[in-house]
Structure formats: structure tokens, C-alpha cells
Amino acid sequence: MSERPRLLPALSTVQLALFVVGAVIIAEPPEADRARAIGIRITCPVCIGETIYFSRAGIAQDMMDLVTERIAQGYSDDQIIAELLSGYPGSVLLDPPFGAATLLLWLGPGVALVAGLAAALGRRRRPPRTEVSSPTEVSP
Amino acid sequence: MFSVLGTVATWTALTGSGWLIWKGVALIRSEQNPDIASLRTPVRMLVGGAVGAMVVLEAAIFANDFTVSYVADNHSLFTPFPFDVATAWAALEGSVVLWALVLALFIWATHRGVAREPDRLGIGALVTLGIIALFFFGLVATVANPFEVCVEAAASSCAAASPFPWATASGPFNGAGPNPLLQNHLLMVVHPPLLYVGFVGLSVPFAYAMSALAIGVPGTDWLRRSRRPTLLAWSFLTLGIVLGGWWAYEVLGWGGYRAWDPVENASLMPWLVATAFLHSARVHQRRGMLRSWNFVLVIAAFSLTLLGTFLTRSAAIPSVHAFIRSAIGPVLLVFLVVVVAGSFTLFALRADLVSSSPRLDSLSSREGGLLVNNLLLTVFAFVVLTGTLYPLFLEAFTDQTVGVGRPFFDRYSVPLSFALLATMGIGPVMPWRAARPSLVWQRIHGPLRFALAVGAFTVIVSTRIGWVVAAVVTGSFVIAVGARHLWEQAGHGTRARGTSRLVEARRLFASDPGYWGGQVSHVGVALVAVAIAFAANLATHSQARMEPGETVSFAGYELTYLGPYLEARPDRQIEGVRIEVARDGEVLTEMTPSINVIGGIVVGKPAVFTRLGEDLYLTVESISATAAELQMSTAPLQWLMWLGGLLTGVGGFVALAARTTRRAEVAAHV
Numbered sequence: 001m002s003e004r005p006r007l008l009p010a011l012s013t014v015q016l017a018l019f020v021v022g023a024v025i026i027a028e029p030p031e032a033d034r035a036r037a038i039g040i041r042i043t044c045p046v047c048i049g050e051t052i053y054f055s056r057a058g059i060a061q062d063m064m065d066l067v068t069e070r071i072a073q074g075y076s077d078d079q080i081i082a083e084l085l086s087g088y089p090g091s092v093l094l095d096p097p098f099g100a101a102t103l104l105l106w107l108g109p110g111v112a113l114v115a116g117l118a119a120a121l122g123r124r125r126r127p128p129r130t131e132v133s134s135p136t137e138v139s140p
Numbered sequence: 141m142f143s144v145l146g147t148v149a150t151w152t153a154l155t156g157s158g159w160l161i162w163k164g165v166a167l168i169r170s171e172q173n174p175d176i177a178s179l180r181t182p183v184r185m186l187v188g189g190a191v192g193a194m195v196v197l198e199a200a201i202f203a204n205d206f207t208v209s210y211v212a213d214n215h216s217l218f219t220p221f222p223f224d225v226a227t228a229w230a231a232l233e234g235s236v237v238l239w240a241l242v243l244a245l246f247i248w249a250t251h252r253g254v255a256r257e258p259d260r261l262g263i264g265a266l267v268t269l270g271i272i273a274l275f276f277f278g279l280v281a282t283v284a285n286p287f288e289v290c291v292e293a294a295a296s297s298c299a300a301a302s303p304f305p306w307a308t309a310s311g312p313f314n315g316a317g318p319n320p321l322l323q324n325h326l327l328m329v330v331h332p333p334l335l336y337v338g339f340v341g342l343s344v345p346f347a348y349a350m351s352a353l354a355i356g357v358p359g360t361d362w363l364r365r366s367r368r369p370t371l372l373a374w375s376f377l378t379l380g381i382v383l384g385g386w387w388a389y390e391v392l393g394w395g396g397y398r399a400w401d402p403v404e405n406a407s408l409m410p411w412l413v414a415t416a417f418l419h420s421a422r423v424h425q426r427r428g429m430l431r432s433w434n435f436v437l438v439i440a441a442f443s444l445t446l447l448g449t450f451l452t453r454s455a456a457i458p459s460v461h462a463f464i465r466s467a468i469g470p471v472l473l474v475f476l477v478v479v480v481a482g483s484f485t486l487f488a489l490r491a492d493l494v495s496s497s498p499r500l501d502s503l504s505s506r507e508g509g510l511l512v513n514n515l516l517l518t519v520f521a522f523v524v525l526t527g528t529l530y531p532l533f534l535e536a537f538t539d540q541t542v543g544v545g546r547p548f549f550d551r552y553s554v555p556l557s558f559a560l561l562a563t564m565g566i567g568p569v570m571p572w573r574a575a576r577p578s579l580v581w582q583r584i585h586g587p588l589r590f591a592l593a594v595g596a597f598t599v600i601v602s603t604r605i606g607w608v609v610a611a612v613v614t615g616s617f618v619i620a621v622g623a624r625h626l627w628e629q630a631g632h633g634t635r636a637r638g639t640s641r642l643v644e645a646r647r648l649f650a651s652d653p654g655y656w657g658g659q660v661s662h663v664g665v666a667l668v669a670v671a672i673a674f675a676a677n678l679a680t681h682s683q684a685r686m687e688p689g690e691t692v693s694f695a696g697y698e699l700t701y702l703g704p705y706l707e708a709r710p711d712r713q714i715e716g717v718r719i720e721v722a723r724d725g726e727v728l729t730e731m732t733p734s735i736n737v738i739g740g741i742v743v744g745k746p747a748v749f750t751r752l753g754e755d756l757y758l759t760v761e762s763i764s765a766t767a768a769e770l771q772m773s774t775a776p777l778q779w780l781m782w783l784g785g786l787l788t789g790v791g792g793f794v795a796l797a798a799r800t801t802r803r804a805e806v807a808a809h810v
Contacts, residue, residue, distance in 0.1 A: 009585045016592035020599055020609060027604030036681075041547050051545070054396060056744070056761060056771070094545025096530075101540050105530045109523045109552050116515040121503070 035067045038080055045090030052084075052091070063088060142200035142208050143305040146287030149196055150280045153189025153244065156182045157274040160247075164267035168260050168355065176251075176258040179266060183251045186273060190244030193237050197228045197286055207309035209301035210234060210286035212293070216317030216739070218711035223318060226329040229336075230318040232453055232468065233286035238333065239449070240276040242340040246369065247273060250344055253365065261361055264351025265344070272343050275475055283467040296739075317711065320738035324745060327387035335380030335407060339445040341373020342414060346442035349435050350483060353490045363421045363434065368796060370421075374414045375792030378661075381407050382785030389778070393744040393759045393771075397675070397781065400549045405528045406448030409521050413441040416517035419510045422654065426572060427507050432487075432494040433514070439483045444521070446476045451528075502574040509567025516560050523552040550676075554607070561614040561669055564662050565621045568655070583628075587620030603678060611673030615666035622659040649794065657795025664791060667784025674776040681773045687766060694772045697756060698722045701770075704763050705732070712738040714745075717760050717768045721749060733760040733770070750779055 039053025044060035159182035254262030288301035345366035352362035633644035716734030761769035
């Protein structure tokens with residue numbers, strides 16, 4: 001078997017990849033369902049842990065109606081969310097904004113990933129140096 | 141009478157646990173060869189008491205003995221089969237009894253294993269399990285006692301109960317029955333026991349790990365002996381999670397299967413960590429690496445199951461799953477803290493035992509892939525953990541309320557899942573130690589082209605949404621790599637022995653069940669990933685108010701409201717609507733979403749019509765004489781999720797079962 005990959009499979013793979021990626025890129029972006037996007041970010045004040053988009057409580061449906069109405073009136077997402085949170089006490093934004101109180105929440109996973117990656121790479125066998133005995137081989 | 145019997149059974153098990161610990165410690169301390177026979181009686185007491193407690197509880201329910209507080213609070217004369225059986229674990233106290241019973245059965249199985257291989261490592265594991273059992277039977281005997289005597293009856297529950305079985309009983313004539321949400325679907329009967337086997341089973345690897353650390357047994361013995369229970373627990377946990385999602389989909393009525401609810405997260409976290417452990421244990425056994433990491437994972441997995449029980453039973457977090465608030469919460473929290481602090485202290489004291497792992501030759505190798513997999517899975521678990529607990533901590537320490545939900549979890553879990561899928565595709569075909577790029581390319585270029593072709597097909601016939609196409613490509617890649625590898629490996633045998641590929645494939649499964657069972661699970665996970673991408677991006681939703689005879693169009697269907705119906709059963713009243721479903725003028729089926737009133741509580745019962753391409757999902761909101769309000773959803777490829785999820789669990793059983801076959805084969809040859 002040759003050490004270099006043969007050209008034909010590599011080329012056809014690249015072609016296929018280009019087609020798929022290209023098709024996805026030039027696709028019309030799906031019409032953003034803004035009402036849904038907002039609705040799944042806010043819990044309904046009376047139901048347990050459910051978002052207003054999925055909840056069937058009357059108040060949740062009122063809130064969704066308000067969202068649709070405000071979108072039609074040209075409000076921004078942030079304005080609508082602010083109005084919902086202040087107008088319906090007890091509802092909670094499920095997508096906590098980046099800030100001092102949520103610093104750990106936002107950065108924690110990234111820090112964990114980087115630390116883990118560093119630890120994993122650190123476990124690689126170092127290039128053998130003179131006078132330092134390399135770790136013993138382990139039978140496969 | 142049932143209170144007396146139940147109390148006796150509980151205390152028998154409790155005594156058995158204590159005796160097991162005492163005898164076990166004595167055996168470990170004695171210098172002679174450990175004689176396991178002296179542990180038989182305490183184990184029998186423990187298992188007998190646990191089985192007895194559950195049998196008594198079921199008997200009290202079937203006898204409609206409302207003088208038992210648990211029966212009074214959770215059972216009614218009209219609870220139909222099989223929900224009356226499930227009532228025994230549908231509420232807090234009973235769920236702890238089931239937990240203790242499953243633990244007792246694992247102790248019994250572990251004891252059998254240790255009897256075959258009687259050594260201090262095994263006895264130490266039994267002692268650790270005995271300590272855990274002591275705690276859980278202690279709960280049943282005190283703060284979670286289902287056998288209390290009802291001394292003051294309320295209308296349909298127990299107003300006051302006494303823990304003394306000889307107290308004068310005064311129970312209600314009938315109870316309210318279990319939570320109506322739990323009486324709506326058969327899946328609710330099987331989902332919790334499966335999860336419990338998964339949760340409790342993770343105690344066994346924990347017990348072996350603690351034993352290895354405490355006694356000072358280095359090496360891979362503890363991994364080898366906890367492998368089967370870990371696989372069993374993992375498989376059941378997988379099935380439990382999948383069936384839980386299925387239940388949510390069939391019952392909760394919003395067309396979804398998972399909501400990043402804290403209690404759902406509580407089962408996902410141990411699953412992620414246990415999955416990481418199954419993989420990293422292999423690295424330790426094969427290459428001697430990740431010795432200390434395996435201890436960390438096992439401690440984490442067990443602690444996370446305890447955290448899950450705490451979250452569910454403490455009412456700390458609002459959730460559809462939460463049991464009522466009770467005194468058990470703080471007790472569980474204390475136990476959790478003791479377990480975490482104790483096990484990590486032990487681990488730190490024994491650091492010498494696990495140091496000096498060999499180093500990694502190259503990241504591009506099987507162990508490199510498994511290392512990346514472990515990193516991704518643990519970071520995933522960490523994301524879920526912080527997201528779940530952050531609101532609690534923030535509120536406790538700063539008075540600020542913050543919600544963490546699906547948008548947050550999606551942001552991290554989506555990229556992590558794609559990275560995991562990619563690792564799942566390439567990792568399994570990389571050789572140990574170091575992989576030549578040409579060999580890896582040779583093994584993946586065909587599957588890669590196949591996956592891209594499937595992606596191209598999706599783009600042409602279905603959707604061009606990037607996430608969906610990406611999931612289809614990576615998912616097909618994982619499946620194709622596994623299939624190609626099996627085909628090729630079987631081909632070697634075919635050429636050597638002239639047998640068929642099918643025979644050779646079976647031989648491969650028998651020769652390395654862990655690996656090939658794992659590949660089956662990988663296929664399952666890949667299918668689930670594709671299904672999740674479709675569900676998250678292509679589900680549609682709408683609502684309509686309909687008068688009898690009226691037809692509305694939704695997602696290419698014509699839905700005609702034929703009329704309402706009413707059905708009265710002893711335990712519930714069902715109000716429903718009959719909807720005729722047609723497509724292109726052809727009538728496909730009739731669906732009957734309904735509203736069930738159980739014990740005065742209203743529970744929706746959605747109707748699901750499954751087709752190859754999608755599910756049609758109807759929920760009825762309200763029914764009046766003139767009109768009905770209907771919620772309509774489509775869920776694309778929903779069946780793929782259940783299929784993939786079940787396949788993931790089946791992979792675990794393949795890994796278990798094939799090994800037994802091999803043993804039988806070896807025995808036959810001898």
C-alpha cells in the first residue's frame with residue numbers, strides 16, 4: 001500500500017464536500033421564527049419550569065400573543081423580553097446574559113475544556129532528551 | 141399488619157447491612173485467607189429484607205389497606221392495573237424502597253462474584269456496598285418510611301401517621317391515588333425502575349474503586365471486576381433515559397421529549413460520566429494509562445447519582461419530576477457531602493497507588509481518541525452540572541435569580557456533540573499507540589464520501605439547514621465507519637477460513653464484545669443525533685379552533701373535526717375529540733386526543749400518528765359544545781430517536797451477552 005493517499009478518492013471527497021457545504025451556504029436562511037426564539041427563552045410565571053412557547057397555561061399564551069404583537073410592531077427582541085420580564089413577575093429568562101453574576105457559568109466550561117486539553121497534551125511523551133531516562137515501555 | 145411486616149422486613153435488611161459491614165471488615169483485617177462463607181447470612185438477611193419490604197408494600201396496595209400511610213396517600217380503590225403495581229414506587233418513600241431493593245440485588249450479585257473469587261478487594265467492595273445499603277435502609281426505617289401507621293384520616297389521604305407499627309390505626313376509606321401524570325402511560329411503569337437499575341448499578345464500580353484504594357490493591361483488577369455491573373448499569377440507564385424522553389413526548393403534550401429540566405439533567409450527568417468511564421477503563425486496561433482518572437470518574441458518577449436523588453427529592457428545584465418536599469432532602473445532601481469528601485480524601489491519601497501512568501505516544505491513536513472522548517464527555521457533564529446548579533447557588537449566596545435553560549445548554553451541547561460524533565467516527569478505527577495517517581485515511585475515506593453523499597442527498601430532497609445537514613453527514617460517517625470496519629475485519633476471516641462474512645462477523649462480536657457492542661451503541665447515538673437535529677430545526681407547530689365538521693390544513697394534512705366524545709371510567713373521565721386525518725384527499729387515520737380528569741386533576745393525553753417521515757401530534761386544549769381548541773405539531777423522524785436510543789442501550793447488552801456466549805463456547809471446547 002502506498003504511503004500517500006491516492007488522488008482520486010481524495011479529489012472526489014473534496015468535490016462532494018464542496019457541493020454539500022456550498023448548498024448549505026447558498027441556501028436561503030430559514031425564516032427566523034422570532035416569536036418561537038423568544039418564547040423558548042422565557043419561563044411562564046405560573047407553571048413549573050416550562051417555557052411560554054410550550055406551556056399551555058393561559059398566561060403563557062397571553063405572553064406569546066404579546067410577543068407576536070410586539071414583533072409586528074417592530075420592537076427588538078431585547079425590548080420584548082424586558083417588557084415580558086417586568087410585566088409578568090415570576091417569569092424567568094432562561095438564557096442568562098453575560099455579566100458579573102454569570103461569569104463562572106459562561107466561562108467555566110471553556111476553562112474546563114482548555115485545562116483538560118492542556119492536561120491531555122501534557123500527558124504526551126516528551127521528545128527523548130539525553131540523560132533523562134524515558135518512561136518504561138508498557139507491553140501492548 | 142402490613143405495617144408490622146414492613147417494619148420487620150426493613151429492620152431485617154438494616155441489620156443485615158450492619159452485619160455485612162462488621163463481618164466484612166473483620167475478614168479484611170484477619171491475616172488468614174478470607175473465608176467468604178461468613179458473609180452469606182448477612183447478605184441473605186439484607187436481600188430477604190429488601191425483597192420482603194417491597195412485597196409487603198405491594199401487598200398492602202393490593203389489599204387496599206389504607207391504614208398504611210403510604211397506601212392512604214398514594215393509592216386509590218380505582219387505580220387500574222398496572223399503575224397500582226407502579227404505585228409502590230411512584231411516590232417518595234416507595235421510590236426509596238425500590239432503590240434499596242435494586243441495591244440489595246446488586247449486592248447479592250456482587251456477593252456471588254466474590255464467592256467465586258474470594259479476596260480482600262471483593263470483600264472490601266461488599267463492605268462499601270453494605271455502607272450504602274445501611275444508609276438507604278436507614279432512610280426507609282426513618283425519614284422515608286412507607287410503613288407508618290395512619291392514625292388520623294383525612295378525606296382521601298392520611299393526616300397524621302405514627303412510625304410505631306402497634307399504633308392504633310385509623311385510615312381513610314379511599315385514597316387519592318398516585319400522581320395523575322404517572323397514570324397516563326405504560327412507559328411510566330417501566331421508566332423509573334430502569335433508571336434505578338442504572339443509578340444503583342453505578343454503586344458497584346464505586347464500591348470496587350473504594351475497596352481498591354482503601355486496601356491498596358493497584359492494577360486493573362477493580363476495573364475488570366466492575367466491568368459487567370458498570371455495563372449493565374449503563375445499558376439500563378440509557379434505556380431509562382430514552383424511555384423517559386418517550387414518556388414525556390407521549391404524555392406531557394408539548395410535542396417535545398426533553399426540556400433540560402433539572403431532573404432530566406440529573407440522569408444525563410451520570411450517563412455522560414459513566415460513558416466516559418466505560419471508555420477510559422479500556423485505556424487503563426490496555427495501556428496502563430489514566431489510572432487516577434478512572435477513580436475520579438467513578439467517584440463522580442456515583443456522586444452524581446446521589447446528587448440526582450437529592451435534586452429529585454428535596455424540592456430544591458422546581459421540576460415536573462419533583463417529589464414532595466420532605467425531611468429526606470437534607471439527609472441525602474449530608475450523605476452526598478460525606479461520600480464526595482470521603483472518597484476524594486481516600487483517593488488523595490492513596491495517590492502513590494495510582495501515580496506513574498505511562499505517557500501518551502501520540503494524540504493520533506486509539507488512546508488519544510479515547511482521551512479526547514473523555515475530555516468532551518466530562519466537559520459536557522460539567523456544562524450540565526453548572527447549568528443545573530448555578531441558579532441554586534446564585535440564589536443562595538446573592539439573592540439574584542437567574543434561569544438557565546435550553547438556550548444556554550444548546551449553545552454548549554451542540555458543538556460538544558458534533559466534536560463527540562467526529563471522535564466517535566475516527567477514534568474506533570485508529571490503532572493503539574500511534575496511527576499512521578495513511579492507515580486512518582484508508583479506513584475513513586470511503587465512509588467519508590458515503591457520508592457526504594448522504595449529505596448531498598439530504599440537501600437535494602429534504603433541507604439545506606446547516607445544522608441538520610451537518611448532523612446527517614457526521615451521523616452517517618459514524619455509521620459507515622463502523623459498518624466498513626466490520627465488513628473489512630470479517631473479510632480477513634473469510635479469506636483465511638473460507639467462511640461467510642456473517643459467520644465471521646459473529647465471531648468478531650464474540651471475540652471482542654466490548655468493542656463491537658460499543659460500535660452498535662455508536663450507531664445508536666449517531667441516529668439519535670440526526671433525530672435531534674431534525675426535531676430541533678424542522679418541527680412545525682400551530683393551533684386551531686374548530687367546530688364540528690370543520691376542516692383545517694396543517695403541514696400538508698387536512699384535519700377534520702368529527703365531534704367530541706365522552707368516556708367515564710371508575711378512576712377517570714375522558715373527554716376527547718375525534719379528528720379525521722387526510723392527505724391529498726386520502727383519509728389516513730382518525731386521531732383522538734383527549735383530556736383526562738383523574739382525581740379532579742386535569743391531564744392532557746396527546747394523540748400521536750407516526751409515519752415514516754414524521755409524527756403528527758395533536759393535543760386538545762379545551763372542548764365546548766360548539767368548538768374545540770387544538771394544538772398541532774409535526775415531529776420529523778421522531779421514531780429515529782427512539783430507535784437510536786434503544787439501539788444505544790442494546791449495544792451495552794451486546795457487550796454483556798456476547799461475553800457470556802464466549803464463556804459458554806470456551807466451556808464447550810474444554
